Amino acid sequence: MIHNMQNIRAQFPQLQEKVYGKALVYLDNAATSLRPQSVIDCWQEMALRYNANVHRAVHKTASEATLRYEAARKAVAAHIGAASEKEIVFTSGDTAALNLVARCFGTAFIGEGDEIIVAQSEHHSNLVPWQMICKEKGAVLKCLPVDESGHLQIELLPQLLTERTKLVCVADISNVLGLRNPVAQIVRLAHEKGCPVLVDGAQGIVHENIDVQALDCDFYTFSGHKVYAAPGTGVLYAKRKWLEAMPPYMGGGEMIESVAWEGSTYAAPPYRFEAGTPNIAGVPTLVPALEMARLLNSADIAAEADAVRDFVLESLSSIPGLRLFGVPADRQEKLPIFSFTVEGAHHEDLALLLDKMGIAVRSGQMCAEPLMTRFGVTGMLRASFAPYNTMEEAEFFVASLKKAISMLI
Amino acid sequence: MNLEEAKQAVIDDFSLYDEWLDKYEYLIELGKNLEAFDESHKTEDRLIKGCQSRVWLDWRLEDGKLFFTADSDAIITKGIISLLIGVYSGRTPAEIAGDDFAFVSAIGLQENLSPTRVGGLRSMIETIQRIAAENA
Numbered sequence: 001m002i003h004n005m006q007n008i009r010a011q012f013p014q015l016q017e018k019v020y021g022k023a024l025v026y027l028d029n030a031a032t033s034l035r036p037q038s039v040i041d042c043w044q045e046m047a048l049r050y051n052a053n054v055h056r057a058v059h060k061t062a063s064e065a066t067l068r069y070e071a072a073r074k075a076v077a078a079h080i081g082a083a084s085e086k087e088i089v090f091t092s093g094d095t096a097a098l099n100l101v102a103r104c105f106g107t108a109f110i111g112e113g114d115e116i117i118v119a120q121s122e123h124h125s126n127l128v129p130w131q132m133i134c135k136e137k138g139a140v141l142k143c144l145p146v147d148e149s150g151h152l153q154i155e156l157l158p159q160l161l162t163e164r165t166k167l168v169c170v171a172d173i174s175n176v177l178g179l180r181n182p183v184a185q186i187v188r189l190a191h192e193k194g195c196p197v198l199v200d201g202a203q204g205i206v207h208e209n210i211d212v213q214a215l216d217c218d219f220y221t222f223s224g225h226k227v228y229a230a231p232g233t234g235v236l237y238a239k240r241k242w243l244e245a246m247p248p249y250m251g252g253g254e255m256i257e258s259v260a261w262e263g264s265t266y267a268a269p270p271y272r273f274e275a276g277t278p279n280i281a282g283v284p285t286l287v288p289a290l291e292m293a294r295l296l297n298s299a300d301i302a303a304e305a306d307a308v309r310d311f312v313l314e315s316l317s318s319i320p321g322l323r324l325f326g327v328p329a330d331r332q333e334k335l336p337i338f339s340f341t342v343e344g345a346h347h348e349d350l351a352l353l354l355d356k357m358g359i360a361v362r363s364g365q366m367c368a369e370p371l372m373t374r375f376g377v378t379g380m381l382r383a384s385f386a387p388y389n390t391m392e393e394a395e396f397f398v399a400s401l402k403k404a405i406s407m408l409i
Numbered sequence: 410m411n412l413e414e415a416k417q418a419v420i421d422d423f424s425l426y427d428e429w430l431d432k433y434e435y436l437i438e439l440g441k442n443l444e445a446f447d448e449s450h451k452t453e454d455r456l457i458k459g460c461q462s463r464v465w466l467d468w469r470l471e472d473g474k475l476f477f478t479a480d481s482d483a484i485i486t487k488g489i490i491s492l493l494i495g496v497y498s499g500r501t502p503a504e505i506a507g508d509d510f511a512f513v514s515a516i517g518l519q520e521n522l523s524p525t526r527v528g529g530l531r532s533m534i535e536t537i538q539r540i541a542a543e544n545a
Contacts, residue, residue, distance in 0.1 A: 020429065345484075346462060346482055346483035346484060346486075348461055348462045348483040348485070348486065348526075349437075349483050349484050349485045349486075352433065352485050352522075352523075352526070353430070353433060353485075355523070356429050356430045356433060356521075357430065363461075364461060378462075378463070378482070407433075407434060407437060408437060408484055
């Protein structure tokens with residue numbers, strides 16, 4: 001197992017980096033993951049050898065570039081268990097995917113007085129686009145709240161769902177709370193009322209092997225950069241019936257079937273939603289990236305990651321004055337994303353001191369201001385682990401955190 | 410201590426420490442020792458915009474000299490603002506407005522703060538400069 005982990009770490013060049021002369025301990029994975037050599041190689045190869053625009057020209061290089069771009073679509077579809085690669089739309093990231101649904105689904109299906117339910121724990125990307133479309137259409141944004149421990153108050157969902165509810169939007173794992181949300185149950189409850197569900201998989205795609213057909217969600221979105229792929233890549237999965245029913249929101253090249261001055265007809269999905277030149281170097285990196293994700297989520301590595309999670313969870317709960325947000329009822333529902341405050345020590349001070357010890361963590365509102373308001377804090381400190389983080393790093397983090405706290409209090 | 414001497418004293422204090430962690434420890438001490446700030450003065454108009462943590466700066470003009478008081482909910486930020494007002498409090502507006510604030514670079518503060526915090530530091534300096542200019 002140890003041998004495995006060393007091999008895996010060797011594949012992430014940035015893990016060998018030093019900051020301030022100290023070994024980098026990278027615990028900001030929920031913001032963006034590090035990239036393995038296989039992704040860097042693929043990315044570089046696309047730039048060095050296969051730089052041509054996709055889907056257009058007949059020349060050899062263009063066809064090579066197109067093959068790799070479309071191979072990524074197949075790989076994504078297979079990875080998340082989509083019924084067809086035609087259900088995979090490439091975007092520039094999770095945010096773009098969510099905005100695409102808000103705009104296109106909103107145009108087709110949201111009217112005055114309709115309702116959209118969004119979980120209170122969502123990051124801004126899965127909240128602001130819904131606020132925008134609700135404001136524009138005169139629709140109502142409803143909140144599925146979280147309780148004090150950070151769990152969604154799922155028992156409130158049946159009464160929130162009405163005949164006017166057009167969509168439920170929820171992350172499978174909150175980027176702050178790190179708890180597995182009961183998305184399967186949410187999908188079931190919503191579908192009983194005939195309401196589709198969008199699952200934001202920005203964090204979930206990293207830690208779980210998702211199966212969108214088994215989950216039966218209507219939409220699933222994620223960014224490439226959080227799951228080891230090149231930044232500027234993103235995925236929208238949508239059931240075919242929705243993609244076929246939604247109008248495009250960006251017009252331009254490659255999304256059309258026929259263009260005349262009098263008007264245009266649009267290409268079939270997914271191309272209808274991919275106007276313009278896409279991230280031709282980045283998208284193919286999703287192939288090695290998702291291979292890495294599958295490897296890192298395999299049983300033996302997951303067991304090690306669980307041990308790290310359990311250690312951090314126990315260590316943090318033994319620190320006086322530390323308040324953890326997202327307290328699991330059962331540790332299996334907790335992902336290694338730990339957001340907390342320490343009484344008497346500001347999150348920004350802690351982050352600065354940890355940085356000087358070589359540890360990269362996040363401090364602030366984590367792009368989830370309503371959740372900060374919910375818990376009555378101005379910000380939190382977040383340490384988010386990836387499967388390539390070791391027990392040794394976790395121990396160093398806990399010791400360093402204790403040292404930083406003692407410097408401040 | 411005149412302004413030049415005050416700035417040199419800060420540079421000397423900082424040069425005592427090789428490790429940035431120790432320099433932070435020094436800033437934390439400065440922050441902890443900063444004169445208490447009137448809670449009722451923690452108002453929106455005294456808040457310095459552009460800082461990640463909240464920083465309040467208050468001032469008064471006495472015998473032609475500016476005196477500053479400040480507070481922050483983050484202790485290192487409080488140490489940084491303490492360092493600034495320690496140097497510039499009790500100076501004439503003209504003296505402050507004419508200064509280049511270069512000693513801040515000399516102690517290497519910018520290189521050792523994250524970009525967002527460097528932005529915050531810049532906001533603190535600009536606020537002090539603006540107050541000085543308005544009173545010059």
